[in-house]
Amino acid sequence: MDERFRKQIDFIIEIDKIKSIFRKSKLFDNSRFENDAEHSWHLAIMAILLSEYSNEPVDLLKVMKMVLIHDIVEIDAGDTIIYSRDNTKTDDKEILAANRIFGLLPEDQKQEMIGIWQEFEEKKSPEAKFAGAIDRLEPIMQNYYTEAYAWKTNNIPAEKILSVNNSKIKNGSDKLWDYAKSLIDECVDKGLIK
Amino acid sequence: MDERFRKQIDFIIEIDKIKSIFRKSKLFDNSRFENDAEHSWHLAIMAILLSEYSNEPVDLLKVMKMVLIHDIVEIDAGDTIIYSRDNTKTDDKEILAANRIFGLLPEDQKQEMIGIWQEFEEKKSPEAKFAGAIDRLEPIMQNYYTEAYAWKTNNIPAEKILSVNNSKIKNGSDKLWDYAKSLIDECVDKGLIK
Numbered sequence: 311m312d313e314r315f316r317k318q319i320d321f322i323i324e325i326d327k328i329k330s331i332f333r334k335s336k337l338f339d340n341s342r343f344e345n346d347a348e349h350s351w352h353l354a355i356m357a358i359l360l361s362e363y364s365n366e367p368v369d370l371l372k373v374m375k376m377v378l379i380h381d382i383v384e385i386d387a388g389d390t391i392i393y394s395r396d397n398t399k400t401d402d403k404e405i406l407a408a409n410r411i412f413g414l415l416p417e418d419q420k421q422e423m424i425g426i427w428q429e430f431e432e433k434k435s436p437e438a439k440f441a442g443a444i445d446r447l448e449p450i451m452q453n454y455y456t457e458a459y460a461w462k463t464n465n466i467p468a469e470k471i472l473s474v475n476n477s478k479i480k481n482g483s484d485k486l487w488d489y490a491k492s493l494i495d496e497c498v499d500k501g502l503i504k
Numbered sequence: 505m506d507e508r509f510r511k512q513i514d515f516i517i518e519i520d521k522i523k524s525i526f527r528k529s530k531l532f533d534n535s536r537f538e539n540d541a542e543h544s545w546h547l548a549i550m551a552i553l554l555s556e557y558s559n560e561p562v563d564l565l566k567v568m569k570m571v572l573i574h575d576i577v578e579i580d581a582g583d584t585i586i587y588s589r590d591n592t593k594t595d596d597k598e599i600l601a602a603n604r605i606f607g608l609l610p611e612d613q614k615q616e617m618i619g620i621w622q623e624f625e626e627k628k629s630p631e632a633k634f635a636g637a638i639d640r641l642e643p644i645m646q647n648y649y650t651e652a653y654a655w656k657t658n659n660i661p662a663e664k665i666l667s668v669n670n671s672k673i674k675n676g677s678d679k680l681w682d683y684a685k686s687l688i689d690e691c692v693d694k695g696l697i698k
Contacts, residue, residue: 311683311686315557315679315683318553318554319645319683321553322546322549322550322553322645323532323645323649325546325549326531326532326533326546327533329531329538329542330531330533330535337520337523337524338517338520339520339521339524341524344523345542347541347542347545347546348523348539348541348542348545350545351541351542351544351545351548351572352516352519352520352541354545354548354568354572355516355519355572355573356516358569358572359512359515359516359609359613360512363509370565371564371565371568374548374565374568375552378545378548378549378552379549415553419553451513451516451517455517485509489505489509489513492505
C-alpha cells in the first residue's frame with residue numbers, strides 16, 4: 311500500500327472514535343444521547359434541505375464538508391455544552407486535536423480539512439455562518455421534542471439559551487432563527503424552562 | 505410556519521429514526537454494532553477523501569448526497585446483510601419506503617431525493633458506482649478490524665464475500681477493490697473465514 315493511501319485509511323479508521331463521543335442532547339424519541347457522528351450526519355442532510363434559507367448564497371459542498379468534520383476534534387477534546395464555554399474563541403485543546411487528527415492525512419488533504427475547520431470556527435464566511443446556524447438549530451429542536459431535557463438537566467435558563475444562540479443562528483439564517491426562537495418560547499410557555 | 509418549511513422539518517425529524525437502525529457490522533473498536541446514521545456519515549467522509557480513486561470522474565456533491573440518504577429507506581424496510589439478498593434489484597419494501605419517507609418533503613425536494621436514491625440503486629452512473637464501492641468497502645474494513653465478526657457470525661464464506669463485492673467495488677474503483685481484496689485474503693490466511 312502506498313503512503314498516501316495508507317494515511318487516508320489511517321485517518322478513516324481514527325475518526326471512527328467520533329461514534330463514541332456522546333453529546334448532551336438526546337435523540338428525538340428521547341431514547342438515548344446522540345453521538346457526534348449521528349449529529350454530523352443530521353446536519354449534512356439539514357444543509358442539503360435548508361440551504362435555501364441561508365441569509366447569503368452558499369457553496370453547499372463546502373457547508374457539507376464543514377458540518378461533517380466540525381466535531382472530529384472532539385475525539386481528543388471531548389464534547390462541551392455550548393452554555394459552559396467561551397464561544398468567542400476556539401479552545402486550545404481543539405487546535406491541538408485538529409493538528410493531530412487531520413495531521414494523519416496526506417499534506418494536501420490535511421491543509422484542506424484544517425482550513426475548512428478553521429473557517430467553520432471563525433464564523434465569518436457565508437458557509438460558516440450557515441453551518442453554524444444549523445449546528446445550533448438541531449439541539450434546540452431536540453430539546454423541544456424531549457421536554458427540554460438538556461436545558462433542564464444542565465439548568466440553562468431561557469435568557470441564556472436565547473442570548474447564546476440568537477446571533478449565531480440569526481447571522482446564518484433569519485428564517486431558522488425565527489423557528490428556533492418559537493421553539494424556545496414555547497418551552498418557556500409550557501413552564502419547562504425559566 | 506409555512507407549508508414548505510413544515511414539510512422539511514417533518515422530514516428532518518422523521519429521519520432521526522435511522523439512528524436506531526443497527527447494521528450487522530461493528531465499530532472498528534468492536535464495542536457495538538454500527539447504526540445507519542453513523543455508517544452514512546463515515547461514507548460521506550470517505551467520499552471526500554477517496555474520490556481521487558474513482559475509475560471515472562465524479563460530481564462529489566452528488567456522491568455525498570447519495571451516501572448520506574441511501575439508507576433512509578431502512579427506517580421502514582430494515583437492514584439486511586448483502587449476502588442474504590438479491591442484489592440485482594431493489595426490494596419492493598424499499599421502494600414503498602422511499603415513496604413514504606421522501607414523500608414527506610416538498611415536491612421538488614422529494615423528486616430530487618428519490619431521483620438520487622434510484623440512481624444509487626441502479627449503479628449505472630459514475631457517482632452511483634463510486635458511492636456503491638465505498639458503501640461496500642466500509643463493512644469489509646470493519647470486518648477486518650473486528651476479527652471478521654459479521655462474516656463469522658453470519659457464516660459467510662470467503663468465496664461469497666469475494667463474488668458479491670468484487671464487481672460492485674471494482675466497477676467504482678480498481679484501487680479500492682485491490683485494497684478490499686487484500687483485507688479479505690488476509691482474513692482467509694489467518695483462518696478467520698473459509
